[in-house]
Amino acid sequence: MYSLLDTFISWFVLIFGVGAPLYVIFKAIGFNGFREITVYSKYNTFLYRVNPAIKIVFAVVIMMVVTTTIWWIGAILTVAVLSLYITLEHGKRKLYIGSLFIMSTLVGSLWGYAPFVTYSTLSVVFPHFTPDVIWTWPSYFAIMGYQHVLTLQALKYSFQISFRSTAIMASALLLVMTNTPSQILRTLHRFHIPDPILFSIMVAMRTVSFVLEYLNESIKIQMMRGLGSKHSKYLKPIFFFIAAMQGLVPTIIHIMRGGKDTGISADTRGFRATKKRSYVESVPINRLDYYVLAIVVVLIVMDVAINIMGFGRTIPYN
């Protein structure tokens, strides 16, 4: 028999899990915030001088470590990589937005898993476990696919799954923020990716910021023209989405029209005209890169050590 308080807490937890990430995305980050953490800006601290290839290796090793160790290693690495954001241009702001983004991803995906993990999955994950019940949901929550109880093990399992991606995400964004598209592509050229594909990726990387910018503009203009102005301000997020959806196809057409010019101007400069016309100069590796490589090696050694100590990943993913 559920008391009023129990019902209240259940709904509060539910709304928090779904609403908090949404609120963070709308209010605090917005399309402008996304632009700030996905676009290169000129500055000169050590991260800007590290070779992009080394950053890619770093991200791959982070992924290796996170997927082979227990969840709190992933959590520590996430915090460590995020704290590097402070050294970037407008570091505090980037740290703030980056943390919000990672937090919302974390809460969102934790809440996407935890209430739904079945007993059978958990018994594969934690053999012979006795469920530690944290919370019993009202029975009608089953309509939404919720398990009857929320256990400590379900939270643990979901936490580990959630931290699987956050550290990698943070370090990948670091690459995009500290290197120009051209530097990243000159690095990818080493992996023998054909030139037209590199060109296409470069166009895409330049376009990502335009997409965010134009979508933002389109939404604001629609709001200024009075979309949703007759309704309560609490419905604003819904109209925000309506505006985003209505703005999407016009934005695609607008950017693709400009794309024609990009294609023509690349052609007039002789791109792909003959085999030797297009060439790529690679980014040099300097002493700083060797220091970062040393950190990478330390991470790998740490990974092996952690596994020997018995903090390896034993949990299968779904």
Next chain:
Amino acid sequence: MLNIDMIKMGFNGIAGNLSEPGIIPWPIVAIYFALASLFLFYIARKNGSLSRFKTVDYVYVGIGAAFMIVWNFFVGPFLDKFVPSGAASFIGFGSLGQFVILLIVIGVVRKVGVGMLGWAIYDILADIYSYGFGGEPIYLIYKMFAFGIIMDLWIAATRGKPFGIGSGKTSNATDAGAKAPAGSSGFVSASGASAGIGSFLSKPKVIPVIAGIVMGIPYAIAGPLFFTGFFAPLLYGGIVDWQAIIFGMYASLPSFLIFGIIGSFIAARVSKVLG
């Protein structure tokens, strides 16, 4: 004691687990991918829809990939929050949006290979922005051959006019009918015999519907089948649950059909505007 996962952790974070109970045997997947590519090449060669990409086509694909990135990392996950959790396996806005955006790209480019190229560029871009090149090149192969090839087959089958718009070489059914006596192969004479259906098919509102259905169904099937059934265990030792795979197929089918048809109409519209 060294953890068993640590040993399995092969090159670049690929677990390489090919003996998970219930996994699709790898030769079947490899043969399917190879046969599908050969079949694609054969049809495209046969009806002359193979053509070289221009620079502007690469630009269009790049722009499409940028939209897919913005959608998949910044818009889709938050749209998904509006979907009640119980319905989440029926509607995944992340992948549906990518599907629609790619439909627009193939509507604009209309050349065999654009589906696979689009997925390849998106995949590399997604690695740069979020996933960090872990598990490559397996993800690249998965996306190109499980999803991209479906769209290319449709472009090849429609001779470079996936939504009924475009400047394909042999454009209408009467053209194919006129050729039928000269060509001895069954393929050409079959299309000559169906000239009546051809005139029905050439109506502008019919083709996008067919395109949406023909591409939507394999898309809904390929995701759960190849990922949960083969690539998830291969990459990180995911559990193969055939009940979940079959449920996943049924669950995502309606939304892919609906969004396939809507997306095809949008694509036809956009390609008309851009010419």
